[in-house]
Amino acid sequence: MAEIEFREAIRDALAEELERDERVVVFGEDVAAAGGVFVTTPGLFEKFGPERVFDTPISELALAGAAFGSAVCGLRPVIEIMFGDFLPLVMDSLVNQASKYFYISNEQASVPLVVRSAVGAGGRFGAIHSQSPVTWFQAVPGLKLVAPSTPSDAKALLKGAIRDDNPVLFLEHKRLYSLKEEVIGHGSEVIGLGSAAVRREGSDVTLVSVMKGVHDCLAAAELLASDGIDAEVIDLRTLRPLDRGAIAESLSKTNRLAAVEEGPRTGGWAGEVLAVAAEESLDDVDDLWRITTPEHPIPYSPTLEDAFLPGAEAIAASVRARLGVAAGRS
Amino acid sequence: MAEIEFREAIRDALAEELERDERVVVFGEDVAAAGGVFVTTPGLFEKFGPERVFDTPISELALAGAAFGSAVCGLRPVIEIMFGDFLPLVMDSLVNQASKYFYISNEQASVPLVVRSAVGAGGRFGAIHSQSPVTWFQAVPGLKLVAPSTPSDAKALLKGAIRDDNPVLFLEHKRLYSLKEEVIGHGSEVIGLGSAAVRREGSDVTLVSVMKGVHDCLAAAELLASDGIDAEVIDLRTLRPLDRGAIAESLSKTNRLAAVEEGPRTGGWAGEVLAVAAEESLDDVDDLWRITTPEHPIPYSPTLEDAFLPGAEAIAASVRARLGVAAGRS
């Protein structure tokens, strides 16, 4: 059974979709000749040539505009915005144009484009190369928002995103790029967007997260197991549409839920998870809370950044505190 | 007692602050010679001259950059971004630069700038001139977010925003510009940012909103009163910082809360309100829900737009339904 790295999964998904559908094109800054600054696109340029895979000027407004306009006219562009922090520069095309087109055109056409972007902290990249800008985009009808946590999901969801007829923002967490996974099956699955996955079954508390946070939750669950707390871990995978059913189902079992977000508490997507839980499952709820970063920008210094991020220990500690359990009790 | 229009309140606040502090400058597209497309800035150019009040090219990136850079160097700029829908173009300067400066500079300096912008639907301006883009900005530490509902608040909060040392996004709802109010007091109050106001006391259910929504909630409360439902109406006024205490306090009295947002449900600020309520007041809670717009772009046609927006009737109906009360029961 072969192992696959997260970044390879991205590349394979792109290669397979480029192969399958000639309307697919891939462009961005240094994605072609250089193979991407995070090494997610090597070989694509060589294989598919400069009409299908190309390097652009450092012009995010134009990149996004080109993606939008070409998608309206029959291509299925996949663009790379190197860091999620640069997404404000594509937001007008993505939010004001692409996401509204299907509805305001009275469904004359949809806009099948994918914006891939590397997000997340922990790499000592500082405040403006480390954000996870989910919440800038979560309240945008017409836009789908994918945030995978594993190589096989990344591949299947990226293929799903490319085949989706709607604009999709596809977030790749920098600290997952080197993650390896045994590939099960033939590796060409496609996952439609909008379904969560239960990563660990548990009965005492539900931990909900995405991307790197899912791994932190799984590690926290192991820590908690030794305290006799049996945590369920849900990987939302897609933040819009949000799999509300998965949240309700898990809550009906555990009655307690913490949403773990790599981002500030106020206004984050974790708040949406709590709101859905409160709105739809209040009778099932004994406790709902968020585990997030502090409310200030992401610091550079390793000591500051490590303390800033909600890692496994912090998650476990928060669960213990909220459940009134002392560490190592069991 | 003089009456003051919302748009006059804005102008007066600007005039008084321009007068008070020569570091204050006002610029934007057609704000000077023409007095603003929403007639919020007439007379300022004539009074304070072209060094303090000026018309810019249609260059939102430059406008925002100029606001940021000049605020770092000692000015207190107030810029106008004509429609909130154009805010993506200022987001990089606002979110990546201005909001992070205080923290990452290790508190060497803060960035006292205000971005004023007209938001909101109901004016038949269509999908891309009607948004209330609160949630693009609510999860941004370092940025304050003001959304007033009355002329006197608009004035006092805008003065507060200009005097605040942090970047502030100040939202003005288009359908409030012509709202008139009797001015009480001498009219030169300043409200610091971050405190909600109780607009109506009630004991059965709390309605939380901002801007135009507050008026809809008040009207809904009147309708509900005739059904024997006594609604409390909270005007958050500032969405970041959020007055969490005001939410908790009201809930401790009413045990039921609906957040009324002119925007889509998923990822909206109303979700944040529910999350805060769930996280901090769960024991007080009998019901929590959101009254929002449908999850698609804002339609142009009057029939569609009217049905799209959560007006007083819709709010009252939702409260009745959620409380299990038939209309006109009492």
Next chain:
Amino acid sequence: MTRAQAAKPSAVPDREEALELYRRMLIIRRFEDTVQDLFLKGQVHGTTHLYSGQEAVAVGVCSVLAENDRVAGTYRGHGHALALGVEPQGLLDELLGRATGVCGGRAGSMNVIDLEHRLIGCFGIVGGSIAAATGAALALKREGGVAVAFFGDGATNQGYFHECLNFARVFRLPAVYVCENNLYGEFTPYEQVTAGEIRARAETLDISSQTIDGNDVFGVQAAAREAVDRARAGEGPCFIEALTYRYVGHSRSDPGRYRKPGELDEWRARDPLIRAREAIGDTAEVDRAVEAQIAQVIENALAAPFPSPDPDAREFKDG
């Protein structure tokens, strides 16, 4: 820049084609008069930006486009739409928010989309049409199509302008960028906010560029033909600055106080319709036909149903 500087001898096409160009311009003019009327009567909602005075630009440019070409217009887009052959009926219905509008009443004046008629959209964000057309050109390159962006003088101060023109030149995209320089962006004279010459901005990016008299429909047609042919031939993007003038306010609430004394009259004297008529001679038949057509369109439009709120309106396109 004065009209004289920009004027080029223009080749008048044969009478039939000339009449057709005239007819399209007249439809736009009458349509806009109608909109203005209905607006004042409260039948057209929100805001509108009329194209009156600028008709020769859209009509001249669109007259040379082929079936697989595409156009991005602006919020001042009724002219762009009608020049492409969008049905006046569907367009007026849209402005009135009727179910029978080209976008079912969902889009309104600023955002009209009619793919069947090659209009990929009207863009309410200044500069948005430039971005959309640049992307369209990327797609059309494969099949020999050309994308046209219409935009104003003010839009040349947007980042989109610079980034997209550079992008198009670097990839030799088949795009034609048509700047309608009507001297003002909203209430602000363009010279006051625009450094240097507009045409030079495109030229500097090594884009083939010309400044033309935007009120001479035959001249516009000739210039557009040259540009579109070049673009289609794979020689990369072209830029046209068309000097023109809008007769009514920027949008409904604008009394036009910023106009220089006499300016409006001067431009009215060079009205694109008058000038076309001078070249063509008798147009009475077309005049009557258009009059009748528009009258019918208004009648139908006012009788058309409003859309019913659709509780199941879809956010996403289904799988």
Next chain:
Amino acid sequence: MTRAQAAKPSAVPDREEALELYRRMLIIRRFEDTVQDLFLKGQVHGTTHLYSGQEAVAVGVCSVLAENDRVAGTYRGHGHALALGVEPQGLLDELLGRATGVCGGRAGSMNVIDLEHRLIGCFGIVGGSIAAATGAALALKREGGVAVAFFGDGATNQGYFHECLNFARVFRLPAVYVCENNLYGEFTPYEQVTAGEIRARAETLDISSQTIDGNDVFGVQAAAREAVDRARAGEGPCFIEALTYRYVGHSRSDPGRYRKPGELDEWRARDPLIRAREAIGDTAEVDRAVEAQIAQVIENALAAPFPSPDPDAREFKDG
């Protein structure tokens, strides 16, 4: 553009000043060598973008600035900072994430801010320095100060470049825009993604512009003096394109495969330090002093404390 085209005769200042320019360049070079070293040893984190090879630009430009001038640098900003007199100690401490760093370890390599030394920031967003300096110029105009933006060739394809230069010209802001054309934006040769000539983009906006040899510190100084004087005199913004080259990869993970054969060696032969030394003569004393200074800085930096997590770090500045 070749170096020959850009070369101008440069006036060498008196020995003392020349030595001072040399010293500053050498500090930058040694500092960057140190950073590279420490990076490989895992002491500097994340990513860094080194200034080695480009020293003459920052040093030449900053040497003519007055006390009330301000500078915006880039993520490749160690050179900009050191040229302004930011303490090497505080800067290295910052890169190592130490509490004693100029920003307490909060900012890191890409975002250094040191207001005391006139550095309003280093900007990680390509084009961000242009925006920041434009705003700074707006404020400085009142008090006779000048704002300088450093940025790369790649940044001239950003919307910020176009919008801000137009903005600065329209308002005659005292801004000097210094484009460090090092031939590449990351891994991409600039000619491949840049239509037309870079300098012409500023010229077209009616901005006084020059292309200079960016490896000749005395020439840079002369050009900068002219530009800064003009800006300070109220004549509006100026633009300088400085032709230069970076010796190391764009950032840490870049092996530089894109370089043309022999290119690096050619540029090393025109090393700004070597050329300054040629003009100055003996520099042994300065060489030794800088060596000692940097050695001390490294020692201190490695011993400095890391910041303790501050649970009460503030989001907002208090009232």
